[in-house]
Amino acid sequence: MESDDAHMTRLLSELLRFHGLTKGQRVSLQLKALLNLVHSLRCVALTDDLTGLYNRRGFMQIGARLLDVATRDVRSAHLVYFDVNHLERTNRTLGRTVGDVMIRRWATSCATCTPATGSTRCSAGWAAMSSPP
Secondary structure (H helix, E strand, C coil): CCCCHHHHHHHHHHHHHHCHHHHHHHEHHHHHHHHHHHHHHHHHHHHHCCCCCHHHHHHHHHHHHHHHHHHHHHHHHHHHCCCCCCCCHHHHHHHHHHHHHHHHHHHHHHCCCCCCCCEEEEEEEEEEEEEEC
């Protein structure tokens, strides 16, 4: 049985060949499609579905980069951890929809609370901020 990846590659190749593209054009389009897929997978791995903001993994990667840049540029940087308490209790008593709304509102507040000159990346529990130069 053919794997999903092999099946998708075969279908893409057939589609591109059907439109009369040269081998170079097919390879170029396939490379673009592959790079788009890698970008999409990276976004899924680093962001929270509910808020669209960075998750813990994204926070750790962005935070490490932010600290490196701040050290290099001799600037201050702030990494802040937020813990949303009693979320399970909120979900149990008021329902998951209310908990989701609470998280979305908190994330929106977090993302908009820093100056435009700073950099903020946050999710339900994680935030990384840099001070303006």
